[in-house]
Amino acid sequence: xxxxxxxxxxxxxxxxxxxxxxxxxxxxxxxxxxxxxxxxxxxxxxxxxxxxxxxxxxxxxxxxxxxxxxxx
Numbered sequence: 042x043x044x045x046x047x048x049x050x051x052x053x054x055x056x057x058x059x060x061x062x063x064x065x066x067x068x069x070x071x072x073x074x075x076x077x078x079x080x081x082x083x084x085x086x087x088x089x090x091x092x093x094x095x096x097x098x099x100x101x102x103x104x105x106x107x108x109x110x111x112x113x
Contacts, residue, residue, distance in 0.1 A: 049095035050078075052076075052112065057098070057111055060072065061107055062107065063106065064106055064107075065105055065107060068107045068110070069100070077096060077097070078096035080097075084102065093113040094113055099113065
């Protein structure tokens, strides 16, 4: 019998473009209210792992504002 691979929960149906330009704290609050389980704020050029994680929203933050947002 082969092992069962768990099915990740569905992600919020949310456009990442709507976070760009927001203050980082407001963007994080909004993302959590919309159902994102993990919200990660990163400085520009941060070295990160590239594995995809369902339910995670990433923000690139410069001078306290979101300059880029992406899922995973």
